[in-house]
Amino acid sequence: MSTHHYLTCFADHRPVLNVTLRSALAILGGYGLAALAASAFAVGMPLPRVDAVTLAIMLSFIVYLLAVMWVFATATLLRAAAGLAVGAAVFGAWLWLAPSAAGGAA
Amino acid sequence: MRFDKPRTFRQSMKWVHTWTGLPLGWLLFAVYVTGTLSFFHPEITLWMQPESHRAKVAETEETARRAFEALARVAPDAPQWTVSLPGSRSGVAGLAWREATAGQPAGGQQNAVRGEAARRGEGGQGARGEFGERAAGEGVSERGAGGQGDGAAPRRGFGERGMAQGMQARGERGARGAGGRGSEESDAEEAGAAQAGAQTPAASGGGVQGGEGGRGQGMKRATMDPATGELIEPRQTAGGGFLYRFHYRLYGFDRTWGQWIVGAATMVMFIALITGVVIHRTIFRDIFSFRPAKGKRSWMDGHNASSVLSLPFHVVITFSGLLLLGNQLMPSAASSAYPGDERGYFMEMRGMRGGEQQPAARPSGTPAQLADIGPLLAVAQERWPEQGVGSIAVNFPGDARATIELRQARGDGLANRAMGERLLFDGVTGAPLEAPPVADPSGVRATSNVLSAVHLGRFASPLVRWLLFASGVLGSVMVASGLVLWVVSRARDRTADGKIPAGHRFVEVLNVAAVAGLLVAIGAYFWANRLIPAEVAERNLWEIRVFFTVWSLTLLHSLLRRHKQAWIEQLALAGGLLAALPLVNAATGGAHLGVAFYLGQWQVAGFDLCALVCGALLLHAARKVASHVPREKVARSAGRTKKPAAAGGTDEGGDGPVPAVLQTEEA
Numbered sequence: 146m147s148t149h150h151y152l153t154c155f156a157d158h159r160p161v162l163n164v165t166l167r168s169a170l171a172i173l174g175g176y177g178l179a180a181l182a183a184s185a186f187a188v189g190m191p192l193p194r195v196d197a198v199t200l201a202i203m204l205s206f207i208v209y210l211l212a213v214m215w216v217f218a219t220a221t222l223l224r225a226a227a228g229l230a231v232g233a234a235v236f237g238a239w240l241w242l243a244p245s246a247a248g249g250a251a
Numbered sequence: 252m253r254f255d256k257p258r259t260f261r262q263s264m265k266w267v268h269t270w271t272g273l274p275l276g277w278l279l280f281a282v283y284v285t286g287t288l289s290f291f292h293p294e295i296t297l298w299m300q301p302e303s304h305r306a307k308v309a310e311t312e313e314t315a316r317r318a319f320e321a322l323a324r325v326a327p328d329a330p331q332w333t334v335s336l337p338g339s340r341s342g343v344a345g346l347a348w349r350e351a352t353a354g355q356p357a358g359g360q361q362n363a364v365r366g367e368a369a370r371r372g373e374g375g376q377g378a379r380g381e382f383g384e385r386a387a388g389e390g391v392s393e394r395g396a397g398g399q400g401d402g403a404a405p406r407r408g409f410g411e412r413g414m415a416q417g418m419q420a421r422g423e424r425g426a427r428g429a430g431g432r433g434s435e436e437s438d439a440e441e442a443g444a445a446q447a448g449a450q451t452p453a454a455s456g457g458g459v460q461g462g463e464g465g466r467g468q469g470m471k472r473a474t475m476d477p478a479t480g481e482l483i484e485p486r487q488t489a490g491g492g493f494l495y496r497f498h499y500r501l502y503g504f505d506r507t508w509g510q511w512i513v514g515a516a517t518m519v520m521f522i523a524l525i526t527g528v529v530i531h532r533t534i535f536r537d538i539f540s541f542r543p544a545k546g547k548r549s550w551m552d553g554h555n556a557s558s559v560l561s562l563p564f565h566v567v568i569t570f571s572g573l574l575l576l577g578n579q580l581m582p583s584a585a586s587s588a589y590p591g592d593e594r595g596y597f598m599e600m601r602g603m604r605g606g607e608q609q610p611a612a613r614p615s616g617t618p619a620q621l622a623d624i625g626p627l628l629a630v631a632q633e634r635w636p637e638q639g640v641g642s643i644a645v646n647f648p649g650d651a652r653a654t655i656e657l658r659q660a661r662g663d664g665l666a667n668r669a670m671g672e673r674l675l676f677d678g679v680t681g682a683p684l685e686a687p688p689v690a691d692p693s694g695v696r697a698t699s700n701v702l703s704a705v706h707l708g709r710f711a712s713p714l715v716r717w718l719l720f721a722s723g724v725l726g727s728v729m730v731a732s733g734l735v736l737w738v739v740s741r742a743r744d745r746t747a748d749g750k751i752p753a754g755h756r757f758v759e760v761l762n763v764a765a766v767a768g769l770l771v772a773i774g775a776y777f778w779a780n781r782l783i784p785a786e787v788a789e790r791n792l793w794e795i796r797v798f799f800t801v802w803s804l805t806l807l808h809s810l811l812r813r814h815k816q817a818w819i820e821q822l823a824l825a826g827g828l829l830a831a832l833p834l835v836n837a838a839t840g841g842a843h844l845g846v847a848f849y850l851g852q853w854q855v856a857g858f859d860l861c862a863l864v865c866g867a868l869l870l871h872a873a874r875k876v877a878s879h880v881p882r883e884k885v886a887r888s889a890g891r892t893k894k895p896a897a898a899g900g901t902d903e904g905g906d907g908p909v910p911a912v913l914q915t916e917e918a
Contacts, residue, residue, distance in 0.1 A: 196694075197695075199695050202578065210525055
């Protein structure tokens, strides 16, 4: 696992900044991704709404966990951020494409 | 380990495990310990009200008759009575009744009682303690909120439905008019609280208590000696409810904030648990590996064994803890699926779909004699031979339209939130009526229910409850040993130059205060319960003040004393305080062990014995620490770097990888 294959930025080479940014990515980015995932699951799963919400909450905590693990496990900060971004894109697209939930409630 | 250098996956996870565990470990230990005690919080409250200890065991039927007599005496006009029968969790009977108030819309109220409480009252029953405790502590611990009256009522006290709490409160308040006090929430909650009454006799002075502090308006409670029918006047106490509430929302914070803090700590716990599993390749062997008196190795073994032994418990309790706070922690799920209508989600979640409520039942106004409870209890006993009847609710006692509902003491279906069954009878003829059906939960809901039921110990028979307690103790040991391990692992960093880095000292000080100090504070809390005179106003607040004062003092002590001395002294003090509790109990009017066994007060005896055992263990721990010679010192005199690895190697050859990896990482 050598780093020179990866695209690094200046922060990758500063240990304190590296850890700080990873922590921020993990805590805030991870929560953001989990919250987005919760929305997507809640709206996009083919379940009764109330069950979808319950399951979405369960799954979102697992998403959070995986996001945190990812951010700290990857070689570089860019990959850490890119992973979250890809996740966010997937869940965002799912949320976007899912049939609107507003129909039932309104 | 540094993130700017190449590293393995496990090294990364090790870092995450260490640095997520430490900062919130102190809080997690407190959450784990108070949460573990919460498995027994009704019993703790019972212990803390020695006035209730004198109650004797009586036949269920006799108890029920005496309860009805007592209720007819003190609340002849009440539209609803609830009797919580003594059972495995309490030796006294709890009476509760709804006050007959002219100003309230009786129809809506009764509707709610029948429709909601009937349907979901069992939830409350399963969660008895929670509701009751709330009734007890809430009014006082949140005195400030008392004035909020109606608006705040739904906010407090959903016990097991805590999942909804934060958002629910907002939703409800927004949705209901100011006078909307016939709400499902508050009524169902009160019905639950009513059942809870017995388990945790409401904590205010006087044999008959109203729900002060804005909570449980209209509900009055009393505690009855099942053998004599006399009303008991238990002292005011913060009880087990204080510990219970502390474990999920701390104290002194706004509820929302407290839950966010605990929620964050729980998420951290979840991360630390899973990463902890990831970094261990020898999960199975860890169960059997404990090599004492080997310094860091022993702490590592202890940490691993306590984690792995009840790993499923830790994972379930942590994950379900997240789910119980889930609606607050992840509001985006509900707000996306129910845009602008979160309240609809909470209604649906509890199986209350719009328009499903039954039409209001009203009393006929024609007086009639209440049916004899004996035959009804016999029917129930035949149907539930194991669990028996937990509580009895009577609507419109003395009216021709009276109904009697018997509720199972403890459900046995986890998927249904361990809801007990109910039997509904005509209150005059005693003929069975059809109870409102309980829908089978969906797969997802069942899963969620199972998790929360485990977290709340909902289903638990006494044996299972003790197993949960033991798992909780292991969890506390896991967190505490992890905290200690952090210090022990870094002992070598500082013995080189003999100085203690400020960060290490900080962790040391907090470790002692958070682990031993908390136990001292808990011991002091129970002592305060008995030493503060029973008549003192706001007694329960004084108990809580003693708890926090003592805890702060332990922090001060830990700051002033040398690390090892601080551990020894605080562990010894905590052990002494706890081990002496049976004596304090006997000396201050409680049922001492002999009496408790004689009277069948298993709850009280169990508390005393548990305190004795925990105290003895802590004293033993203090002795071990006192006689401990740091391994590093021995090792250093013989050659600093080689010794530990060599010792580990000879000891058990196959176990090399784990400590080797850890040592290299620490370096």
